[in-house]
Amino acid sequence: MTTTAMVEPAQGVRSFLNSSQKLLIDGKQVDAASGETFEVIDPSDNSVLTRVQKGGEEDINRAVQSARKAFEEGPWHRITPSERGKLIWKLADLIEANLEEFAQLETLDNGKPLTISRAADVPLTIDHFRYYAGLATKVHGETMDISVPYMPGANFLDYTLREPIGVVGQIIPWNFPLLMAAWKMGVALAAGCTIVLKPAEQTPLSALRLGQLVCEAGFPDGVVNIVTGFGDAGAALASHDDVDKVAFTGSTEIGHEIVRASAGNLKKVTLELGGKSPSIVFPDADLDLAALGVANGIFFNQGQCCCAGSRIMIHKKIYDELIERVSEHGKGIKLGPGMNEETQMGPLVSKEQQDRVLGFIRSGESDGANILIGGNVPGGSLENGCYVEPTVFTNVQREMKIIQEEIFGPVVTAAPFEDLDEVIAKGNDTEFGLAASVWTQDINKAHKVAAGLKAGTVWVNSHNIFDAAAPFGGYKKSGYGREMGVHALENYTQVKNVIVQLH
Ligand code: NAP
Numbered sequence: 001m002t003t004t005a006m007v008e009p010a011q012g013v014r015s016f017l018n019s020s021q022k023l024l025i026d027g028k029q030v031d032a033a034s035g036e037t038f039e040v041i042d043p044s045d046n047s048v049l050t051r052v053q054k055g056g057e058e059d060i061n062r063a064v065q066s067a068r069k070a071f072e073e074g075p076w077h078r079i080t081p082s083e084r085g086k087l088i089w090k091l092a093d094l095i096e097a098n099l100e101e102f103a104q105l106e107t108l109d110n111g112k113p114l115t116i117s118r119a120a121d122v123p124l125t126i127d128h129f130r131y132y133a134g135l136a137t138k139v140h141g142e143t144m145d146i147s148v149p150y151m152p153g154a155n156f157l158d159y160t161l162r163e164p165i166g167v168v169g170q171i172i173p174w175n176f177p178l179l180m181a182a183w184k185m186g187v188a189l190a191a192g193c194t195i196v197l198k199p200a201e202q203t204p205l206s207a208l209r210l211g212q213l214v215c216e217a218g219f220p221d222g223v224v225n226i227v228t229g230f231g232d233a234g235a236a237l238a239s240h241d242d243v244d245k246v247a248f249t250g251s252t253e254i255g256h257e258i259v260r261a262s263a264g265n266l267k268k269v270t271l272e273l274g275g276k277s278p279s280i281v282f283p284d285a286d287l288d289l290a291a292l293g294v295a296n297g298i299f300f301n302q303g304q305c306c307c308a309g310s311r312i313m314i315h316k317k318i319y320d321e322l323i324e325r326v327s328e329h330g331k332g333i334k335l336g337p338g339m340n341e342e343t344q345m346g347p348l349v350s351k352e353q354q355d356r357v358l359g360f361i362r363s364g365e366s367d368g369a370n371i372l373i374g375g376n377v378p379g380g381s382l383e384n385g386c387y388v389e390p391t392v393f394t395n396v397q398r399e400m401k402i403i404q405e406e407i408f409g410p411v412v413t414a415a416p417f418e419d420l421d422e423v424i425a426k427g428n429d430t431e432f433g434l435a436a437s438v439w440t441q442d443i444n445k446a447h448k449v450a451a452g453l454k455a456g457t458v459w460v461n462s463h464n465i466f467d468a469a470a471p472f473g474g475y476k477k478s479g480y481g482r483e484m485g486v487h488a489l490e491n492y493t494q495v496k497n498v499i500v501q502l503h
């Protein structure tokens with residue numbers, strides 16, 4: 001790989017990294033109460049990018065207090081839906097004006113290719129905020145004709161108000177740091193809630209930059225608070241008695257903890273958890289499209305997608321040919337630092353994640369699965385980063401860990417199937433139910449499989465397609481509640497019924 005394609009961090013990025021980044025509480029940049037900070041690591045070479053504040057329980061308490069004040073007393077609740085929409089739109093404009101800076105920060109922090117941050121993460125974020133800017137003026141109740149049979153002759157007006165749920169805690173992961181902040185914040189702001197956001201410890205930078213733009217856009221103090229820190233900060237938010245709702249994206253294990261922590265004040269909870277999504281290919285599929293789509297379905301974002309197509313199921317008639325072609329795509333992927341514009345796959349997010357993924361690969365080997373491609377850490381100049389080669393396993397059995405558990409890396413299992421009912425059953429043979437893709441040119445098969453799969457999203461002849469208008473979320477242990485689209489409003493509002501007797 002040539003070094004000429006390496007992009008030097010922009011001046012704005014360098015000065016952001018060189019200045020001390022603080023928590024955002026009540027509209028002010030503040031230090032953590034403990035005075036402690038922690039390192040932010042570039043996973044392409046494990047060097048230290050900068051340090052950020054290590055927020056803890058005391059900081060969460062301050063942030064919740066500020067969000068409560070902004071919700072109950074601040075100007076926020078007097079601001080009209082149209083003005084809320086304008087503020088959200090302004091935030092989107094400011095992100096757009098700083099697109100390259102956001103893309104570089106995201107790539108340095110998370111490791112993903114800069115070409116992807118530029119083309120996907122940041123533009124999707126901008127689009128997302130604009131969608132919810134528009135939706136802010138479309139949150140409304142309804143009127144009902146009621147009969148009340150035990151009061152003959154009485155006259156009533158019955159209407160509902162759709163009110164913001166209040167102070168919301170939002171805990172996000174490291175795989176799409178900026179976009180996950182947008183998925184959580186856009187709808188909450190449109191609904192009129194106030195926010196305490198806890199980014200993942202591995203990737204706090206783009207959220208902190210976003211916090212600066214929230215202030216620049218002119219949101220009132222305390223509407224958005226951002227506390228960087230570790231799991232204990234997230235736990236303090238999830239269990240806080242003055243938080244009305246918590247929204248979480250991350251592992252199923254921590255999802256369980258969130259539900260337990262929410263029990264104290266019975267706060268509302270939405271969860272977007274792991275997946276083990278099937279990519280199902282029939283012999284009548286466009287095989288060029290399917291081979292590339294299935295490969296991208298798992299290898300995109302280094303396999304660190306909750307909806308990654310991590311179980312490939314191929315009809316036995318085309319199994320050998322298609323698995324060969326998917327493997328060719330995998331072998332052809334250029335690994336390297338995200339800041340190199342020729343890179344197609346960057347490092348995983350952290351050394352910890354690299355070790356976790358390699359642990360899954362070793363378990364697959366010792367369980368007797370066959371490694372068709374990959375399985376190792378690339379050598380040479382990539383040795384110091386958190387890289388893992390694109391890996392394809394065949395000869396897999398349903399008891400193996402690699403087929404049961406979410407790996408969250410560029411590792412996929414492949415297995416043949418014979419008929420439609422069998423593949424629907426196999427697709428559903430998992431505790432997860434986040435997504436699936438089906439590849440066929442037969443419209444009947446496509447709809448039958450889409451109907452039969454227990455998954456929140458089914459893609460036909462595509463994988464990893466997202467839009468702010470399209471709802472996303474899980475069946476089974478992949479969580480509950482839907483993000484995006486008008487559906488997400490339900491998570492951030494509650495319905496009040498008003499019954500008026502007219503005389
Ligand atoms: P995780 O622990 O579930 O982290 C997600 C978020 O929850 C982070 O902000 C994390 O903070 C926070 N958190 C951790 N412990 C918490 C607690 N007790 N209460 C409240 N919040 C808490 O995920 P991870 O450890 O980063 O990754 C582990 C595995 O989770 C991955 O290998 C992958 O399988 C899965 N994962 C899934 C998704 C997804 O989108 N479905 C995303 C990320 C990871 P810290 O960052 O400080 O720990």
Ligand code: MG
Pocket residue numbers: 231
């Ligand atoms: Mg963690």
